[in-house]
Amino acid sequence: MHILIIGTGYVGLVAGACFAEMGHYVTCLDIDEAKIKDLQEGIIPIFEPGLKDLVVRNTTAGRLRFTTTYSSPGEICFLAVPTPESADGSVNLSYLEKAVKQLAPTITGPYIIVNKSTVPIGTAAQVTEWVADCFTERGVSFSYDVVSNPEFLKEGNAISDFMKPDRIIIGTNNTHSAKVLRSLYAPFNLNNERIILMDVLSAEMTKYAANAMLATRISFMNELSSLCEELGADITAVRKGIGSDRRIGSDFLYPGCGYGGSCFPKDIKALTHTAKRHNLSLSILEAVDAVNHNQKKLLFKKIAAYFGQLKDKKIAIWGLSFKPETDDMREATSLVLIKELYKAGAHLRLFDPVSMDKAKKLITDPVVWCQNELEASEGADAIVLVTEWKQFRFVNFTEVKKKMNHLAFFDGRNQYNPEEMRANGFYYYSIGRR
Numbered sequence: 485m486h487i488l489i490i491g492t493g494y495v496g497l498v499a500g501a502c503f504a505e506m507g508h509y510v511t512c513l514d515i516d517e518a519k520i521k522d523l524q525e526g527i528i529p530i531f532e533p534g535l536k537d538l539v540v541r542n543t544t545a546g547r548l549r550f551t552t553t554y555s556s557p558g559e560i561c562f563l564a565v566p567t568p569e570s571a572d573g574s575v576n577l578s579y580l581e582k583a584v585k586q587l588a589p590t591i592t593g594p595y596i597i598v599n600k601s602t603v604p605i606g607t608a609a610q611v612t613e614w615v616a617d618c619f620t621e622r623g624v625s626f627s628y629d630v631v632s633n634p635e636f637l638k639e640g641n642a643i644s645d646f647m648k649p650d651r652i653i654i655g656t657n658n659t660h661s662a663k664v665l666r667s668l669y670a671p672f673n674l675n676n677e678r679i680i681l682m683d684v685l686s687a688e689m690t691k692y693a694a695n696a697m698l699a700t701r702i703s704f705m706n707e708l709s710s711l712c713e714e715l716g717a718d719i720t721a722v723r724k725g726i727g728s729d730r731r732i733g734s735d736f737l738y739p740g741c742g743y744g745g746s747c748f749p750k751d752i753k754a755l756t757h758t759a760k761r762h763n764l765s766l767s768i769l770e771a772v773d774a775v776n777h778n779q780k781k782l783l784f785k786k787i788a789a790y791f792g793q794l795k796d797k798k799i800a801i802w803g804l805s806f807k808p809e810t811d812d813m814r815e816a817t818s819l820v821l822i823k824e825l826y827k828a829g830a831h832l833r834l835f836d837p838v839s840m841d842k843a844k845k846l847i848t849d850p851v852v853w854c855q856n857e858l859e860a861s862e863g864a865d866a867i868v869l870v871t872e873w874k875q876f877r878f879v880n881f882t883e884v885k886k887k888m889n890h891l892a893f894f895d896g897r898n899q900y901n902p903e904e905m906r907a908n909g910f911y912y913y914s915i916g917r918r
């Protein structure tokens with residue numbers, strides 16, 4: 485089948501490469517000329533484990549191509565463009581609108597538009613109208629359908645998530661579209677039935693509901709962490725204690741210094757905004773967002789409380805991306821922390837294994853960019869672990885200590901054993917563990 489994918493970012497590029505790997509012919513389209521040029525030359529614009537091999541193999545095999553020119557070579561296209569947050573918390577649909585309005589004039593027969601971007605409930609109907617307006621203007625009347633097929637991949641594990649999804653949500657009332665989507669996804673659905681067919685509105689809602697539930701678990705644990713610290717309890721023990729209950733399960737119960745990324749923060753706000761427009765208030769989700777907002781400031785508060793005065797203190801920051809195994813810096817906790825520390829007069833030494841290039845574009849305050857965690861620790865009064873990259877798990881602390889000026893350690897992801905760190909001579913602080 486020939487597939488067009490509009491938007492060649494974390495979602496579009498992974499989806500395109502995975503569909504091509506399964507034998508489909510895929511055209512990935514993007515308005516970013518530099519990105520498309522890089523991809524045509526085999527340069528991958530994002531860090532995603534396994535993606536380069538997949539892109540190069542399928543490009544060489546002639547199943548994957550990249551373009552900036554709008555056309556509709558097959559009968560199906562996927563929209564994977566950004567849907568960022570607007571100033572009022574609503575979703576900015578301008579990228580989606582532009583994409584649909586550029587696509588519609590190129591359609592020359594029956595067509596299926598599949599929305600993979602995360603969009604407010606009701607957006608498929610809006611897309612249907614944009615296409616109808618264009619067809620009326622053109623004086624054509626091809627049959628078409630707008631399907632919701634939200635994406636659930638996780639950056640850092642995107643290929644595996646796409647290849648072996650927990651579920652494939654297909655939202656459509658049209659039997660032909662359902663049949664085409666089923667056939668397209670058949671190779672990803674061989675071992676057991678993963679396709680869940682539903683109406684469009686429920687599919688759009690499912691994506692928000694999933695992210696809202698996951699963010700709720702994180703904020704819940706973060707809130708309990710603060711209480712644990714106050715009372716002298718240990719959130720790690722509590723997590724194990726509740727996670728062993730099959731009704732609860734142990735995933736997504738890790739406390740930390742706040743969630744970030746391009747999805748949870750904006751999707752929670754979008755859902756609460758949608759509810760408000762319908763005179764409903766989602767008070768649980770409003771609290772989830774508020775707890776996370778505070779949690780992102782927690783490390784700074786701990787560091788400031790420890791030192792009292794931060795002027796001229798040297799602080800090393802290990803990890804900048806919003807989570808490990810990705811270079812994505814969108815809404816990363818490190819950005820909040822760095823701003824606060826810099827304002828308080830601290831000197832910052834930063835290191836991340838892969839996101840340094842992206843971080844340099846966002847962090848404009850004067851800081852020292854380091855080659856590794858050891859270099860970042862040079863002369864440091866404190867180390868702050870913000871992103872739990874694997875390479876930070878077994879650090880040679882004897883070497884790290886030799887570099888440091890003072891042995892304070894703030895662990896934003898509970899990566900280390902408090903007793904061991906204290907035995908190692910550190911003044912060690914983590915989340916929800918006294």
Ligand SMILES: NC(=O)c1ccc[n+]([C@@H]2O[C@H](COP(=O)([O-])OP(=O)(O)OC[C@H]3O[C@@H](n4cnc5c(N)ncnc54)[C@H](O)[C@@H]3O)[C@@H](O)[C@H]2O)c1
Pocket residue numbers: 490491492493494495496513514515516519564565566567579582583600601602603635636637638639746747
């Ligand atoms: N990143 C994730 O982990 C993830 C997971 C699930 C769902 N989503 C959702 O998927 C959507 C895309 O997210 P992303 O992270 O891939 O975004 P991204 O910013 O990485 O990529 C989007 C791409 O779309 C391109 N684009 C913008 N306007 C365009 C247009 N008119 N025509 C063609 N290309 C255009 C941009 O240049 C960019 O390359 C969002 O709605 C997001 O919420 C993201």
